[in-house]
Amino acid sequence: FRRQGFAISRATQSVWCGDVADLAEPLYELMAERVRASHVVTTDDTILPMLAKGKTANARMWVYVGDAAQPYNIFDFTLDRSRNGPLRFLKDYRQVLVADAYGGYNGVVAGNQITRAGCWAHLRRKFVEAEKAAPPMAREAVERVRALYALERQAEKATAEERFHLRQHKTAPLLAELRQRLLIWKEQLLPRHPMAEAIQYALTEWTELNVFCSDGAVPIDNNISEREMKRIVLNRKNSLFVGNPRGGRTAAILASITSTCRRHDINPQRYLTQLLIHLPSLPSSQLHQWLPDQWKQRQPAPPLNS
Numbered sequence: 001f002r003r004q005g006f007a008i009s010r011a012t013q014s015v016w017c018g019d020v021a022d023l024a025e026p027l028y029e030l031m032a033e034r035v036r037a038s039h040v041v042t043t044d045d046t047i048l049p050m051l052a053k054g055k056t057a058n059a060r061m062w063v064y065v066g067d068a069a070q071p072y073n074i075f076d077f078t079l080d081r082s083r084n085g086p087l088r089f090l091k092d093y094r095q096v097l098v099a100d101a102y103g104g105y106n107g108v109v110a111g112n113q114i115t116r117a118g119c120w121a122h123l124r125r126k127f128v129e130a131e132k133a134a135p136p137m138a139r140e141a142v143e144r145v146r147a148l149y150a151l152e153r154q155a156e157k158a159t160a161e162e163r164f165h166l167r168q169h170k171t172a173p174l175l176a177e178l179r180q181r182l183l184i185w186k187e188q189l190l191p192r193h194p195m196a197e198a199i200q201y202a203l204t205e206w207t208e209l210n211v212f213c214s215d216g217a218v219p220i221d222n223n224i225s226e227r228e229m230k231r232i233v234l235n236r237k238n239s240l241f242v243g244n245p246r247g248g249r250t251a252a253i254l255a256s257i258t259s260t261c262r263r264h265d266i267n268p269q270r271y272l273t274q275l276l277i278h279l280p281s282l283p284s285s286q287l288h289q290w291l292p293d294q295w296k297q298r299q300p301a302p303p304l305n306s
Contacts, residue, residue: 014247020272021250023279028253030287031260032074035066036090040117040217042098044225045081046232049241050248056241059248061255063228064089067217071293073228073259077248083107090114096215098222101205118208120145121221126198134195137185141198144178152220164216171213179206228259260292271295 001008021028035041042065049056062076062085078085083104090097090108098117099105109116124145131138151171155163182199189196202209212218232255242248261268275290288294 017254018246018250020276021253023276024253024257026287027290028256031072031256031291034070035064035072035074036093038067038070038095040067040096040098041065041093042219042222042225044222044229046229048077048232048236048248051241051243060085061232061252062086063225065225065228071263073256073263075252075255077252079245096211096218098219100222115211116208117211117218118205119221120148120209121223123202123209126201130194130198133193137195144174147174148220160216167213167216175210175213231255231259264292264296266292266296
């Protein structure tokens, strides 16, 4: 606005953001419904401070990233980190959830018969953090995890079936060898040793960490959802907090739309301009046409360079 010569107060812009979020909420709910239709959903969460009496409360922002068949990124605001947030969002979900070892997922997974897949990036981080306490073990563990990622890079453009066969023939033996090394190291360390804690994390999560090996559509980690949380961290630095639950909901809806636009290489300003013009008079039966990926397909192809 400043570049274009407009002086608009922050309060007015905040009201506009809330109005846009209210208008776009049906589209947001449709995107969330599509994400829950995914075979694989990756998730992560972070603190989003919210104003409270005399202090800021540690509210949370969650992200749920749909798979290639349901290419939408949905943010969800909650007042705390209890399991009620994912339990509500994933109420009808029955497939694969890629997530860290946060205990709040346990009731959701068991209650919904969801398969939870673990995150190898989280595991690798545990060994890196324990490196000073046991350098040789840490280096070997990280090298073994690096070998798993090398195979994943080979299968980056493969189909899910091709990736499954690669993992069964090449990844599975590496996993078996790593588990044996973890069991040996565990016997050599005291329980409270930092490396012992990293090893125990791996062994406790071993079933979840192996899910990707039996399903070619499941990623090895939830890094894609962690990357999406960077926009929330950046917003947290810029705006410091949300003012109330409605502000958190507004942030979630707008972040979902802009994040999904970025996923499809769409200019969010262009998309939102057209969306806000048409949405007030749009029949609900045509709402799906304004999903970002569907909208992009209707756009004229850019002219060829002369």
